[in-house]
Amino acid sequence: xxxxxxxxxxxxxxxxxxxxxxxxxxxxxxxxxxxxxxxxxxxxxxxxxxxxxxxxxxxxxxxxxxxxxxxxxxxxxxxxxxxxxxxxxxxxxxxxxxxxxxxxxxxxxxxxxxxxxxxxxxxxxxxxxxxxxxxxxxxxxxxxxxxxxxxxxxxxxxxxxxxxxxxxxxxxxxxxxxxxxxxxxxxxxxxxxxxxxxxxxxxxxxxxxxxxxxxxxxxxxxxxxxxxxxxxxxxxxxxxxxxxxxxxxxxxxxxxxxxxxxxxxxxxxxxxxxxxxxxxxxxxxxxxxxxxxxxxxxxxxxxxxxxxxxxxxxxxxxxxxxxxxxxxxxxx
Numbered sequence: 001x002x003x004x005x006x007x008x009x010x011x012x013x014x015x016x017x018x019x020x021x022x023x024x025x026x027x028x029x030x031x032x033x034x035x036x037x038x039x040x041x042x043x044x045x046x047x048x049x050x051x052x053x054x055x056x057x058x059x060x061x062x063x064x065x066x067x068x069x070x071x072x073x074x075x076x077x078x079x080x081x082x083x084x085x086x087x088x089x090x091x092x093x094x095x096x097x098x099x100x101x102x103x104x105x106x107x108x109x110x111x112x113x114x115x116x117x118x119x120x121x122x123x124x125x126x127x128x129x130x131x132x133x134x135x136x137x138x139x140x141x142x143x144x145x146x147x148x149x150x151x152x153x154x155x156x157x158x159x160x161x162x163x164x165x166x167x168x169x170x171x172x173x174x175x176x177x178x179x180x181x182x183x184x185x186x187x188x189x190x191x192x193x194x195x196x197x198x199x200x201x202x203x204x205x206x207x208x209x210x211x212x213x214x215x216x217x218x219x220x221x222x223x224x225x226x227x228x229x230x231x232x233x234x235x236x237x238x239x240x241x242x243x244x245x246x247x248x249x250x251x252x253x254x255x256x257x258x259x260x261x262x263x264x265x266x267x268x269x270x271x272x273x274x275x276x277x278x279x280x281x282x283x284x285x286x287x288x289x290x291x292x293x294x295x296x297x298x299x300x301x302x303x304x305x306x307x308x309x310x311x312x313x314x315x316x317x318x319x320x321x322x323x324x325x326x327x328x329x330x331x332x
Contacts, residue, residue, distance in 0.1 A: 088285060
């Protein structure tokens with residue numbers, strides 16, 4: 001197991017290096033750069049020094065250097081927690097992403113916990129109560145979650161909360177706690193405002209998890225070893241937990257790696273709709289303005305979470321299913 005972990009960690013290094021190069025070069029592919037929109041705005045205002053400032057800004061952001069040189073400077077700065085300057089505010093990227101990254105991690109971690117807990121409970125209940133009212137309700141939730149886009153659900157909840165309950169759902173905390181140091185009141189405010197975003201972002205992931213877990217568990221419950229266990233008089237709960245549930249959880253656990261990027265990508269538009277001060281709106285703005293340093297840093301962060309999630313998924317699968325052996329070779 002230790003050899004497998006070391007091998008996977010060593011494999012992460014070239015993987016992340018290739019991902020970072022692809023992300024950086026692809027963002028820079030469209031014509032123009034992050035200075036272009038700023039200069040167009042100055043020209044629209046009638047600034048006579050706009051073209052002169054363009055050369056100054058490109059020199060400030062390093063855009064007068066070759067692309068490969070800018071990339072290696074950005075990659076080298078990662079190890080010093082220096083991601084270069086952001087074109088949006090002319091400040092270091094590390095200062096821009098600090099608080100937003102923390103809020104994003106809190107929201108995404110809560111969303112993933114919500115997806116896992118809710119889908120596990122509902123999926124197991126639906127599979128063990130097939131064709132009953134609870135199973136039909138779970139199937140209905142699954143269809144709604146898969147068919148309704150997250151941003152549309154966010155708009156509906158905004159309208160219902162404002163019109164019928166007088167609630168201000170937007171934002172991630174009450175206005176009086178913005179730019180204030182962390183306190184118990186701020187924590188409670190963030191927790192209250194997290195409820196709606198977590199439900200909206202996690203709805204589709206929860207629906208998919210419920211359907212997969214239900215289908216896998218139903219398949220396991222119909223196998224011969226379960227029939228034999230029932231015939232021998234094993235208690236239903238013990239029989240369920242010891243074998244069928246463990247086998248049915250394999251795809252459930254394997255989805256950890258894919259769940260992280262799905263949640264983060266799904267939260268971008270929802271964050272814009274709900275006015276959440278997370279990395280989503282900033283990433284969207286960075287991509288629109290070709291702020292390469294800022295956008296590439298965010299996307300590299302998502303890639304890091306993905307490869308870590310895949311490693312956690314593989315380790316959890318090994319602990320869950322003894323049939324899985326790393327590095328095993330078939331003998332003939």
